[in-house]
Amino acid sequence: NSGSAYTNNSAVTLTLSASDVESSVAKMSFSNDNISWSIEEPYVVLKGWILPAGDGAKRVYVKFCDSSGHWSGAFSSSIILDTIKPAVAITSPADGAVISD
Numbered sequence: 001n002s003g004s005a006y007t008n009n010s011a012v013t014l015t016l017s018a019s020d021v022e023s024s025v026a027k028m029s030f031s032n033d034n035i036s037w038s039i040e041e042p043y044v045v046l047k048g049w050i051l052p053a054g055d056g057a058k059r060v061y062v063k064f065c066d067s068s069g070h071w072s073g074a075f076s077s078s079i080i081l082d083t084i085k086p087a088v089a090i091t092s093p094a095d096g097a098v099i100s101d
Contacts, residue, residue, distance in 0.1 A: 006080045010051040012060075014077075015047065020066040027065040034061045034074055055081050 001012045002011050008084065018025045030038045051058045059078045067073045 008083050012049055014047045014049050018064040023067040025064050026067040031061040052080050
């Protein structure tokens with residue numbers, strides 16, 4: 001998500017960059033756990049991805065395949081998902097009223 005450390009939305013955009021000195025990068029595949037992988041798809045530089053449910057640290061893995069059929073090892077990046085809106089309470093000292101959001 002543009003290098004952000006945090007996001008409040010499980011839908012993120014992955015910015016990808018891959019190259020191969022002997023042939024072109026043709027395909028890619030993704031994972032949230034480095035075990036179960038998405039169906040391979042054509043290589044692009046921007047990819048929408050859904051993080052797994054629940055707040056906390058999330059890691060997304062990607063591997064690339066060149067036009068000769070050789071797959072790379074997995075690369076990963078992490079982000080913290082924080083979807084809980086903070087509670088705010090302001091107390092007015094004059095009348096004791098509490099305003100909360």
